[in-house]
Amino acid sequence: ETGVTQTPRHLVMGMTNKKSLKCEQHLGHNAMYWYKQSAKKPLELMFVYNFKEQTENNSVPSRFSPECPNSSHLFLHLHTLQPEDSALYLCASSQDTSAGGPYEQYFGPGTRLTVT
Amino acid sequence: GQNIDQPTEMTATEGAIVQINCTYQTSGFNGLFWYQQHAGEAPTFLSYNVLDGLEEKGRFSSFLSRSKGYSYLLLKELQMKDSASYLCAVLDSNYQLIWGAGTKLIIKP
Numbered sequence: 526e527t528g529v530t531q532t533p534r535h536l537v538m539g540m541t542n543k544k545s546l547k548c549e550q551h552l553g554h555n556a557m558y559w560y561k562q563s564a565k566k567p568l569e570l571m572f573v574y575n576f577k578e579q580t581e582n583n584s585v586p587s588r589f590s591p592e593c594p595n596s597s598h599l600f601l602h603l604h605t606l607q608p609e610d611s612a613l614y615l616c617a618s619s620q621d622t623s624a625g626g627p628y629e630q631y632f633g634p635g636t637r638l639t640v641t
Numbered sequence: 642g643q644n645i646d647q648p649t650e651m652t653a654t655e656g657a658i659v660q661i662n663c664t665y666q667t668s669g670f671n672g673l674f675w676y677q678q679h680a681g682e683a684p685t686f687l688s689y690n691v692l693d694g695l696e697e698k699g700r701f702s703s704f705l706s707r708s709k710g711y712s713y714l715l716l717k718e719l720q721m722k723d724s725a726s727y728l729c730a731v732l733d734s735n736y737q738l739i740w741g742a743g744t745k746l747i748i749k750p
Binding site: 529565566567568570573581615622627628629630631632633634635 | 645649671672674682683684685686689728730732736737738739740741742743
């Protein structure tokens with residue numbers, strides 16, 4: 526397995542369900558990210574982890590809860606979501622910014638989430 | 642506020658050349674990225690510019706002018722497989738990527 530993987534690829538959930546998205550990177554990176562991508566909108570950065578420590582939380586509602594048990598794995602726990610949360614959720618990884626570069630982020634294929 | 646502007650959609654002909662522009666206003670600048678994203682797939686890295694000038698990489702070139710807050714991605718000898726969205730993103734002073742909404746490029750035979 527190489528690169529960045531995400532599971533599941535598709536998820537349909539009701540507003541009262543609890544589910545988790547999983548991301549794994551095999552690139553030896555120290556930084557991992559969760560993004561939300563909605564149609565015709567810029568990528569929205571949700572959370573950033575550097576060396577397993579959360580460094581950014583961009584005003585994300587508490588119904589989204591991230592977890593980073595180690596530098597290779599990242600989870601996004603979902604509960605009591607709203608229909609407007611339906612989107613593509615992308616995970617990415619990169620070298621940590623203190624390393625002086627390179628800074629490009631590598632993305633997983635995403636989870637297409639539909640909240641009914 | 643921070644802002645990245647790029648055209649929503651462009652159409653070009655197979656074999657031709659197309660230039661996709663990006664203008665930005667950000668708090669600090671640590672480089673500009675271009676990514677390609679095919680429908681239903683992950684964005685993939687194309688280029689990174691941190692100094693002014695043109696960087697060429699095969700059929701794709703990327704240009705940066707920091708004084709003008711401007712970049713473009715130039716695609717030559719267009720192929721049908723180049724139909725995708727092209728995302729411009731700037732690394733700000735906090736080393737966070739600020740993203741444009743993307744330009745959907747449609748290639749016609």
